Amino acid sequence: MQQVKERQTAVSQATDIPEPARLPIYRSMVDIRQLLRRANDLFLQNLVKGTMHLGLGQEAVAVGFAAGMNKDDYSFCTYRGHHHALARGASMLSVLGELMGRQCGLMSGKGGSMHLTSVEHGLMGSYAIVGSHLPIAAGAAWSAQYRGTTQVAVAFFGDGAANIGAFHETLNLAAVMKLPVIFVCENNLYMEYTPIATVTAVKHPAADRAGGYGLEKIVIDGNNIEVIYRTAGEAIAKARAGGGPSLIECMTYRQGGHSRADPAKYRPPEELAEWLKRDPIVRYRTRLIGLGVKEQALKAIEAESAAKVDQATEAAKASPAPSLESTMTDVWADGGSGWHN
């Protein structure tokens, strides 16, 4: 793994995550992991159609940031957004239901896997055009600044997005306007099927560009929930206080392929093995035990999570398909789709 201590991220102290937050954070990561695994199984059973981009292995980034956000803060994520939807509080049923194209889905099947949106949870959309959500997040941050609230917007994106124009336009604008927005790169080493290093002029696709916009270069271990939690907290506090944007590159690893179409055979086996050893959930589990949490308690969380996933699966399977009438609704704010009188 690359050296990820470019910003003095010394090993976290036990005080990093306050005691009452620890088990909820662990639970959230386990919930996501188990639900994503189930989604994968359902895809193989042809109960999830189309495509699907799983965030397996990247759970800590989602949970660490969500833990530092208020309910009225905004999240913007990519087509690989299931872990963020769940971390912000969308129910397993609503996420699974959307993947399965059921009425109970977050958008009742009209958006699909790549567009999870739950405004009530601050999840202002998942965007399938790489990088397109970065300026949108800046706009939400501008709105918060304009309205005089202390809300922040957090935009999660992949390493591939750092080579697209919208990334650069947005960083410049956010820095110029000191917008309360945090740009979080989940660097999972692969731009779809292509190793990011082979197509990028700098080592850190996001963080190495920070200087070009007057921002601090921040690279952290994206598989260490405590580091993420602390870094997120600092960036969010800075944004709320009017200190402007942050750009944080989290080194993590996509444990599966780009999408369900990709078996990811291009990954060197030793690389995969190395990263699996750094699995963020396994690491935090070990850490919690080190902090004195009884393994029993963790096993209970894991069992509860499995039961919830089973329950959500059955409920989603039982949910009806959306009505065909819904194809013609909600193009316009009047609820309809008419374009002439």
Added chain:
Amino acid sequence: MAQLSYRESIAAALAYEMTRDERVVLFGEDTAAAGGVFKTTEGLLAKFGPRRVKDMPISELAILGAAMGMAMTGLRPVAEIMFSDFLACCWDYVANEIPKARYMSNGQITLPLVIRTLNGAGARFGAQHSQSVENWAMAVPGIKVVAPSNAADAKGLLLAAIRDPDPVIFFEHKYLLSSKCNVPDGEHLVPLGQAAVLREGSDVTIIALAAMVPKALQAADTLAAEHGIEATVVDVRTLVPLDLQTLLRQAKRTGRVFTVEENPRLCGWGAEIASIIQEQAFSALKQPIVRITTPHVPIPATDQLEDAVVPSAAGIVAEIGRALEAHSSKPRK
């Protein structure tokens, strides 16, 4: 009521809505301090300050993306893309993001935003600053398309666009910026989706938009004075929503329909309208519908060449005369 130019009317409309609604924020390239490269936003920075009128970097993606983020979080942004040709630089937002957000989110996201942009030929700016691209926007479900033809409508339609709960792309026309007419003071609202019948005549129906409207009116005067042909002229005003009923009624009135479009030939908005009219009013037609358009070429720069490709009043008269003669049903007196 005051005589205002089209550009003054746009500034007046923006000022009116910004005074009325604190949520309206205006931004674009050279929009604030410079008052717009075509002076359509002159005086607004002084009146409303830098919080509400903002200069942006040359970053069309960021401009439209930011507008979208603002609109979904409670504001009513008015974003300016300096030339409509530059919509191609941020087409992702016009085609993929803004118009689809409500639908994909199953109604969770509402985007009350306006994209103002300067469309059309007439300034001798060449192929990348002179296009008429309203038909691009019309092809995308989920965005309303407005193109005023005179100063009064520029105000009335802009007020309606800013108050609309849906995203609107508002095409201002550079050929019309200096054109003047009486513009009502204060509240003057022209609802989206209402075409205007500007002239009534029993022989032919000319359907036009934006800068083609004054040319169609001029052509109608010539047809009446020199050829004894009485034309109805309809200003479409908004392509989406489309006032189809007025178009059908006016098509049936004469049975001889001409569309006048500044967009290049293929897939121009007139093709859609002609298709609907022949489908829904076929038995009322006395001859084929004729589309008068810019030919399917880029817009050339120099004055004689630009004038040669964009439909002109004389060109409209000639085309209508030719068509009537070809079908020998001309009601020439």
